[in-house]
Amino acid sequence: MSAASAEPGHGSVSASHSLGARLGSVQLDAREERLLLGLGRGLIRSRWRAVTRLLLYFGLTAGLLPVQATAVALGWRLAERLPQFYHRLCVRIMGFNVVIRGQRLRERPVLFVCNHISYLDITVLGAVIPGCFVAKSEVSSWPLFGVLAKLQRSVFIRRKRADVARHGNELVDRMAAGDNLILFPEGTSGDGTRVLPFRSGLLAAAEVPLGGEPVKVQPVSIAYTRLNGIPLGRGLRPFFAWYGDMDLAPHLWTVASLGQLTVVVECHPPITVENAGSRKELARRCHESIAQGLARANAGR
Numbered sequence: 491m492s493a494a495s496a497e498p499g500h501g502s503v504s505a506s507h508s509l510g511a512r513l514g515s516v517q518l519d520a521r522e523e524r525l526l527l528g529l530g531r532g533l534i535r536s537r538w539r540a541v542t543r544l545l546l547y548f549g550l551t552a553g554l555l556p557v558q559a560t561a562v563a564l565g566w567r568l569a570e571r572l573p574q575f576y577h578r579l580c581v582r583i584m585g586f587n588v589v590i591r592g593q594r595l596r597e598r599p600v601l602f603v604c605n606h607i608s609y610l611d612i613t614v615l616g617a618v619i620p621g622c623f624v625a626k627s628e629v630s631s632w633p634l635f636g637v638l639a640k641l642q643r644s645v646f647i648r649r650k651r652a653d654v655a656r657h658g659n660e661l662v663d664r665m666a667a668g669d670n671l672i673l674f675p676e677g678t679s680g681d682g683t684r685v686l687p688f689r690s691g692l693l694a695a696a697e698v699p700l701g702g703e704p705v706k707v708q709p710v711s712i713a714y715t716r717l718n719g720i721p722l723g724r725g726l727r728p729f730f731a732w733y734g735d736m737d738l739a740p741h742l743w744t745v746a747s748l749g750q751l752t753v754v755v756e757c758h759p760p761i762t763v764e765n766a767g768s769r770k771e772l773a774r775r776c777h778e779s780i781a782q783g784l785a786r787a788n789a790g791r
Contacts, residue, residue, distance in 0.1 A: 534718055539585075540747035546583045547746075550576070551638070558641045570620065573642045577616035585750045588614055591783075592757035595708050599665035600760070601696055603776045604710045605784060606674035607682045608732040609635065610745065611712055614753050616642070619710070621670030624661065624692075626677070635738075645671065647692075661695035665705065671695075675773065682714055682731040683724065683788065685781040690773035696763045704762035709776040711783030716752035721790055754787035 554576050561569035623644045630636045630646045675688040696705045714730040732741055758779040766772035
């Protein structure tokens with residue numbers, strides 16, 4: 491996908507965008523950031539924007555869900571292509587400006603290893619990378635999002651050590667069939683400021699050669715960096731990062747009410763376990779590349 495540049499929203503967005511231009515790279519403290527977000531009186535937040543975006547989002551989802559379900563059931567190739575089309579439309583609906591850096595591997599299969607900040611990562615990465623997500627087993631039972639994950643042919647795994655080998659075989663089978671996989675080796679989502687430690691066991695599938703060739707692993711970093719041109723500091727990142735015990739519905743409402751969000755996705759040079767020497771070293775190198783990419787994006791570089 492080429493860099494998806496969403497159109498500016500309605501209402502107060504243009505005013506806040508000009509504010510961002512005037513502020514330039516000035517960093518606001520947490521109190522000032524939250525004053526900008528006062529719903530109704532705030533410069534960035536809008537109830538009407540939230541209602542419009544969510545109606546469009548759920549309308550699009552309802553329209554395409556039966557098409558995808560039919561494609562999956564009948565084994566059509568459309569089942570692989572429709573999710574990326576869907577995510578690209580969602581990126582525009584939600585007002586995300588996706589900036590892509592680096593070159594994504596075009597060959598198949600590839601194991602894409604990414605940091606995890608929010609459920610929004612699924613929409614953004616799904617718009618950029620044609621592939622199936624590797625998700626924790628609990629996601630399969632979530633209302634709506636669990637259904638969507640199943641229809642995108644996600645692989646659901648248990649994070650317990652005893653289940654790693656079995657799931658590793660499943661991942662190998664999916665890649666042997668030509669599927670790209672998108673994996674979050676942190677095992678949970680973080681606050682968008684730093685990358686949590688990687689669980690190297692989740693990279694076991696990269697140790698099994700496919701067709702006599704080592705599996706290519708590409709680190710990918712994702713960062714939520716600006717809102718209407720204003721750099722996001724620690725005070726604003728929780729409006730997009732979803733972690734800890736945050737409730738999903740109010741968080742999604744807040745995201746939908748805000749202005750244009752800039753998301754930086756950086757594709758780093760690929761690596762194989764053969765190059766790294768071991769699975770743990772592969773995890774370390776991927777973590778290092780992704781952490782550096784996140785830090786660069788958050789610093790505006």
